[in-house]
Amino acid sequence: MTQLQVGESFAKRLVAYHLPLFFFVLFALFPFYWMFVTSIKSTHETYNRDVNPYVPVTCVAAIAEQARSLNFNGSALAENCLYHWRTLLRDTLFIRWLENTLLVAIVSTLISLFAGITSAYALARLRFRGADTFGVLIFVTYLVPPTLLFIPLSDVIGDLPFLHKNLLNSPWALIVAYPTFLIPFCTWLLTGYFRTIPKELEEAAMIDGATRIQAMVRIILPLALPGLLSAGMFAFTLSANEFLYALIFIYDAPNKTVPVGVVSELIKGDVFYWGELMSGALLGSVPVALIYSFFVEHYVAGMTGAIKG
Amino acid sequence: MAKTSTKRGITRRDFVRMAGIATGMAAAGAGIEGILASRRAPAFAQERSLHFLLWKNFSPPADVEILRQGEEWGKQSKVNVKIEQINANDLPARSAAAIESRQGPDIIQFFHNWQNQYADALVDVTDICTALESKYGGYIDYAKTHAMLDGRFNAIPHTVVPNIYVVRASYMKAAGTTNWPKTWEELRREGKKWKAKGHPIGQTVGHTFGDAVDFTYPYLWSFGVAERDEKGRVIIAGKQALEALKFFKALWDDAMDPSGAGWDDSSNNRAFLSGAITATNNAPSIYLTASNQVILDEKGAPLVNDILHVPNPAGPAGVFHYHYSQQLAIPKYSKNVETAKEFLRWLMDKDQLTKYLRRAQAYHAAALKAYLKDAMWDMFPALKPFRDHILEGRHVGWKGSADANAARVVQNYVLIDMLANVATGKMVPEESLKWAEGQLKSIYGG
Numbered sequence: 112m113t114q115l116q117v118g119e120s121f122a123k124r125l126v127a128y129h130l131p132l133f134f135f136v137l138f139a140l141f142p143f144y145w146m147f148v149t150s151i152k153s154t155h156e157t158y159n160r161d162v163n164p165y166v167p168v169t170c171v172a173a174i175a176e177q178a179r180s181l182n183f184n185g186s187a188l189a190e191n192c193l194y195h196w197r198t199l200l201r202d203t204l205f206i207r208w209l210e211n212t213l214l215v216a217i218v219s220t221l222i223s224l225f226a227g228i229t230s231a232y233a234l235a236r237l238r239f240r241g242a243d244t245f246g247v248l249i250f251v252t253y254l255v256p257p258t259l260l261f262i263p264l265s266d267v268i269g270d271l272p273f274l275h276k277n278l279l280n281s282p283w284a285l286i287v288a289y290p291t292f293l294i295p296f297c298t299w300l301l302t303g304y305f306r307t308i309p310k311e312l313e314e315a316a317m318i319d320g321a322t323r324i325q326a327m328v329r330i331i332l333p334l335a336l337p338g339l340l341s342a343g344m345f346a347f348t349l350s351a352n353e354f355l356y357a358l359i360f361i362y363d364a365p366n367k368t369v370p371v372g373v374v375s376e377l378i379k380g381d382v383f384y385w386g387e388l389m390s391g392a393l394l395g396s397v398p399v400a401l402i403y404s405f406f407v408e409h410y411v412a413g414m415t416g417a418i419k420g
Numbered sequence: 421m422a423k424t425s426t427k428r429g430i431t432r433r434d435f436v437r438m439a440g441i442a443t444g445m446a447a448a449g450a451g452i453e454g455i456l457a458s459r460r461a462p463a464f465a466q467e468r469s470l471h472f473l474l475w476k477n478f479s480p481p482a483d484v485e486i487l488r489q490g491e492e493w494g495k496q497s498k499v500n501v502k503i504e505q506i507n508a509n510d511l512p513a514r515s516a517a518a519i520e521s522r523q524g525p526d527i528i529q530f531f532h533n534w535q536n537q538y539a540d541a542l543v544d545v546t547d548i549c550t551a552l553e554s555k556y557g558g559y560i561d562y563a564k565t566h567a568m569l570d571g572r573f574n575a576i577p578h579t580v581v582p583n584i585y586v587v588r589a590s591y592m593k594a595a596g597t598t599n600w601p602k603t604w605e606e607l608r609r610e611g612k613k614w615k616a617k618g619h620p621i622g623q624t625v626g627h628t629f630g631d632a633v634d635f636t637y638p639y640l641w642s643f644g645v646a647e648r649d650e651k652g653r654v655i656i657a658g659k660q661a662l663e664a665l666k667f668f669k670a671l672w673d674d675a676m677d678p679s680g681a682g683w684d685d686s687s688n689n690r691a692f693l694s695g696a697i698t699a700t701n702n703a704p705s706i707y708l709t710a711s712n713q714v715i716l717d718e719k720g721a722p723l724v725n726d727i728l729h730v731p732n733p734a735g736p737a738g739v740f741h742y743h744y745s746q747q748l749a750i751p752k753y754s755k756n757v758e759t760a761k762e763f764l765r766w767l768m769d770k771d772q773l774t775k776y777l778r779r780a781q782a783y784h785a786a787a788l789k790a791y792l793k794d795a796m797w798d799m800f801p802a803l804k805p806f807r808d809h810i811l812e813g814r815h816v817g818w819k820g821s822a823d824a825n826a827a828r829v830v831q832n833y834v835l836i837d838m839l840a841n842v843a844t845g846k847m848v849p850e851e852s853l854k855w856a857e858g859q860l861k862s863i864y865g866g
Contacts, residue, residue, distance in 0.1 A: 158693070160695065261513065262520045262521065265517040265518075265521040266520065266521040266522075269521045269523040277523070358506070358513065359513060359517045362471065362502075363502070374507065375476070375505070375507060378507060378686075379477070379480045380478030380479065380705060383690070
């Protein structure tokens with residue numbers, strides 16, 4: 112995009128900067144708007160092709176009526192606008208699914224980051240025979256689709272003991288399973304990032320008496336923070352959205368994660384509970400959106416490799 | 421004041437009580453030695469449990485009933501019954517994982533003849549099935565064929581989901597069609613008019629368990645196409661198949677909704693209910709949803725009053741239907757085989773099955789022929805055409821057997837892809853037929 116200077120005309124700024132930005136924001140936020148609007152519409156309104164699909168007519172009318180009469184009625188608003196939200200939060204186990212999702216995503220991300228950092232560091236810094244081949248093999252592991260792996264993995268998970276039973280039907284089954292694709296991903300991402308950090312920084316620390324571990328922890332990791340955040344956010348998103356393993360390894364509704372719980376409890380044959388589905392989708396995407404918004408600068412730096420030699 | 425023990429130690433009453441307890445324990449089993457020798461807790465101390473995996477029904481009241489029945493039997497039999505329901509398209513992955521890892525549900529629901537892929541891993545339930553047959557006068561032929569392999573039942577035929585055409589009468593009339601087309605050629609001609617009016621025929625040729633199979637198989641049969649002969653040899657490549665594919669391309673382009681290539685089993689229901697299409701091959705779920713949710717048409721009248729149920733059009737070889745069957749199987753890994761059999765006997769009993777079918781609002785029929793005469797069909801007269809064509813079905817893999825390979829052909833969507841390749845323009849009919857023949861030969865051999 113053209114670099115704009117102070118004093119440039121409003122028209123030029125509008126065309127070169129504000130309009131493209133406006134359309135980009137519209138494009139990026141439209142799915143969220145659609146989810147929100149559908150979640151506050153009545154079921155009849157959702158299926159009615161004769162009303163404007165972008166406006167929640169019943170809800171807007173209820174708000175306008177109360178504003179006009181200056182008579183606030185919470186239960187009427189809840190009935191007209193928040194019916195699906197109430198159903199989702201009161202009549203399903205959505206909060207429990209959200210807790211399970213966060214537990215699984217956070218723990219498996221931490222495990223994967225730890226393993227990814229150590230293996231990526233070794234691949235990037237330690238000179239040993241076959242390091243490059245090993246790095247490629249790790250990445251190839253990431254490319255093996257879960258549809259090929261879920262049957263042997265369910266065999267393995269079923270043989271792992273857990274509280275006098277086995278891991279199946281517990282969120283811990285997912286915490287064990289997800290690093291199988293998260294660790295290769297984190298390792299691949301971080302290996303590339305570590306290679307962008309000049310070796311001299313580390314060597315200087317080691318000349319000053321630091322051990323390799325100390326050099327890694329005190330010099331490399333702080334510099335690699337954008338890369339770590341990128342890998343962490345990707346790992347968190349991948350595990351929070353995962354469907355197949357969560358479907359195969361978890362049986363009981365209270366142990367399910369959001370992607371499986373929402374689909375299995377809110378789609379009944381050809382009956383789609385669109386309002387509740389959209390409320391669930393919106394609520395489920397909030398943690399990920401928050402994390403991205405807080406760390407977006409580090410994330411971008413991590414993806415582009417900010418450390419220059 | 422509390423009673424205290426006497427200084428004599430054991431009273432005569434204490435002795436009698438202790439002797440009674442000891443005698444009871446000895447009578448109940450092999451005694452302490454027996455318990456220790458068996459290295460497991462005595463049976464009466466264990467909680468019996470049962471895990472039943474099945475689909476989320478397209479008729480939601482049926483789910484309420486099956487959960488109620490599970491709870492009722494659980495209470496009376498003192499068994500902790502867990503009923504897990506998932507979407508039908510996810511059942512193959514769950515059942516494959518459970519059977520391969522030898523862990524999971526005690527009872528699994530299978531569609532078509534899917535369970536024949538795991539015949540060796542399933543409990544022989546011939547005893548239950550033959551008892552039911554002699555009591556209720558036999559199964560619907562293809563439901564029985566789907567549940568059997570090598571002369572034994574590896575699953576209990578439970579229900580059959582019938583599929584015929586569901587039609588918007590007013591859309592048909594508005595385009596000038598007075599009667600439902602009797603042949604595919606007529607359907608193409610009339611469907612062209614419907615499409616021109618903005619309401620085409622809706623048909624999936626996507627990877628989905630029900631509607632895609634329910635349309636493709638009888639469509640091909642009606643042109644005289646069979647995937648293999650009685651001896652199991654692949655015979656699909658022939659002029660009938662080529663004619664069927666060429667005609668399908670014309671039917672698709674002239675009369676069908678092109679987005680159907682990516683539809684799942686619920687997409688055509690939604691399209692129909694929202695007024696996007698005139699006709700679709702489907703089970704009774706469209707009618708039931710329109711009725712239960714009181715969906716209105718464009719004029720504000722109940723949509724159910726505008727719905728017709730009519731048979732498939734005829735091809736050169738006649739009229740054919742495919743109604744997919746549902747079976748209940750017990751994997752051999754189950755630690756509760758006898759409990760599962762006990763539950764399934766109870767579930768298939770007339771009282772339970774009748775309640776289940778009626779609560780499902782005639783969405784499916786029982787796999788046992790006797791139920792076709794049940795008063796349920798009088799309670800849902802609009803759905804009687806489904807019953808009237810239910811015996812016209814065939815099994816997958818026809819003219820051959822419904823063996824494991826026939827199930828693989830269904831699960832790999834070979835015949836559906838053969839149509840989809842042509843519909844979407846990915847291949848010309850000759851190419852697609854050759855491709856399908858190759859796929860079938862790699863599955864069936866030869």
